[in-house]
Amino acid sequence: MRGYANRLIDLTEKHADRIALQWLGDVRMNPKTPSYHTFSDEKALSHAAAFYRNFRTLFCTEKPFDAARKFFTKYADERYAEGIPLHEAIYALILMRRHIWLFAEFQTLFVSAVEHRQAAESLTRTILLFDYATYVITERYEELMKREMEERIRRDGGPGGQRQAAGARPK
Amino acid sequence: MQAVATKLIDVTETNAEKIARQWFADVRKNPKTPSYHTLAEDRAIPQAVDFYSKFRGVFAAKSPFEEARRVFAKYADECYSNGIPLHEAIYALTLMRRHIWLYAEFQALFVSAVEQQQAVESLNRTILLFDYATYVITDRYQELMKGEIDRQVSALRALGMEESFTGSKVGIMACLMVACGFLTYYYHAVMASGVIFTHLFYIPIVLAGIWWRKRGIYVSLLLGFILIVSHLLFMKEVPLTDDLIRAIMFVVVSSVVALLAEGFSKIEVLYRPAAQAGSAAKT
Numbered sequence: 001m002r003g004y005a006n007r008l009i010d011l012t013e014k015h016a017d018r019i020a021l022q023w024l025g026d027v028r029m030n031p032k033t034p035s036y037h038t039f040s041d042e043k044a045l046s047h048a049a050a051f052y053r054n055f056r057t058l059f060c061t062e063k064p065f066d067a068a069r070k071f072f073t074k075y076a077d078e079r080y081a082e083g084i085p086l087h088e089a090i091y092a093l094i095l096m097r098r099h100i101w102l103f104a105e106f107q108t109l110f111v112s113a114v115e116h117r118q119a120a121e122s123l124t125r126t127i128l129l130f131d132y133a134t135y136v137i138t139e140r141y142e143e144l145m146k147r148e149m150e151e152r153i154r155r156d157g158g159p160g161g162q163r164q165a166a167g168a169r170p171k
Numbered sequence: 172m173q174a175v176a177t178k179l180i181d182v183t184e185t186n187a188e189k190i191a192r193q194w195f196a197d198v199r200k201n202p203k204t205p206s207y208h209t210l211a212e213d214r215a216i217p218q219a220v221d222f223y224s225k226f227r228g229v230f231a232a233k234s235p236f237e238e239a240r241r242v243f244a245k246y247a248d249e250c251y252s253n254g255i256p257l258h259e260a261i262y263a264l265t266l267m268r269r270h271i272w273l274y275a276e277f278q279a280l281f282v283s284a285v286e287q288q289q290a291v292e293s294l295n296r297t298i299l300l301f302d303y304a305t306y307v308i309t310d311r312y313q314e315l316m317k318g319e320i321d322r323q324v325s326a327l328r329a330l331g332m333e334e335s336f337t338g339s340k341v342g343i344m345a346c347l348m349v350a351c352g353f354l355t356y357y358y359h360a361v362m363a364s365g366v367i368f369t370h371l372f373y374i375p376i377v378l379a380g381i382w383w384r385k386r387g388i389y390v391s392l393l394l395g396f397i398l399i400v401s402h403l404l405f406m407k408e409v410p411l412t413d414d415l416i417r418a419i420m421f422v423v424v425s426s427v428v429a430l431l432a433e434g435f436s437k438i439e440v441l442y443r444p445a446a447q448a449g450s451a452a453k454t
Binding site for chain 2: 086120131
């Protein structure tokens with residue numbers, strides 16, 4: 001599996017910007033990610049490219065859950081601060097994963113029967129990573145929402161706090 | 172792909188109960204699903220059996236997203252009503268998916284090279300379905316949370332009588348004040364008695380606290396003032412102590428109501444952006 005996985009990782013790392021661009025084209029038009037339709041190109045591309053560049057670390061680590069927690073907690077923090085709703089943040093990530101495979105398929109990375117079997121194993125490993133990612137992101141979003149509510153209660157406990165509380169979360 | 176997919180669906184459907192039990196044993200012990208550790212078996216297993224039984228419908232649907240929305244919105248509703256946090260509900264579903272494949276592998280469903288290749292395609296289809304499932308469930312949970320917040324906000328608004336009361340607050344309060352003044356005059360000047368009529372004063376006092384918060388305290392001050400002046404004018408021979416205590420109690424009760432009402436309005440303000448954010452996310 002390792003040989004194939006390496007090829008997949010190399011390809012993803014080498015073409016991080018290109019895959020990120022294809023991903024951006026997708027989230028820009030996808031009806032399930034409306035928050036990205038008006039999102040800054042530069043910002044969106046930077047977090048997609050960051051993910052593709054870190055793919056090797058996430059894929060090859062001995063403790064995938066710990067690595068996923070570290071990376072995707074940051075991802076969740078950033079998306080939350082940018083005002084992206086949870087279901088869109090996750091769907092954008094799902095699209096990031098699909099674009100790795102779309103690119104790999106387009107490059108005809110797996111041709112022979114053996115490669116197909118290895119592809120299945122690589123796919124399983126990628127899915128495992130994304131299962132952890134979804135778990136970490138949803139958990140983190142819940143934590144951030146709870147924290148925000150607590151902070152608001154604390155901040156608006158004093159007089160004149162109502163006006164502040166009514167303000168939107170900074171984007 | 173069709174043959175492998177059919178085999179996978181057949182095995183899943185036929186062994187729905189068995190796979191569901193294996194899944195339950197997993198979520199029961201998995202550190203990522205602590206809410207399931209204490210969830211009753213008869214609540215968790217039927218949910219998994221239901222999912223495995225409907226797997227064919229979702230897998231083979233022509234519009235998989237629509238079918239996923241139908242099936243997984245119900246799953247989200249059930250998990251939400253069981254008090255399962257979103258990340259655990261999703262992880263439990265992830266485990267449901269894994270148990271399909273664990274069982275299929277255990278049954279050596281994909282042996283030949285062709286079957287292996289078809290298995291990849293089958294896996295892709297399953298993953299697509301679960302991608303939709305994750306989207307639908309997170310979306311639905313946010314909708315449910317927003318609904319709950321809306322209900323709480325409505326309850327707070329009802330408490331402040333913001334929606335149910337549309338009349339003139341000042342007019343109503345003026346009528347109540349006149350009635351209180353008349354009662355005071357009648358009991359002090361005509362009946363020469365200080366019996367419990369002052370209990371009725373708490374109606375305008377509480378209403379003023381709810382409607383005008385701290386400014387409502389002026390109503391209690393005015394009523395206390397009327398009570399004491401009336402006492403001094405018409406009941407000179409009776410000690411003032413009782414009415415003085417009553418007047419102080421008016422202010423105390425009025426202050427407590429005002430503080431509570433202010434607290435409720437703050438909570439409402441805190442909830443409102445969350446509810447609005449939920450609406451914005453839906454559009």
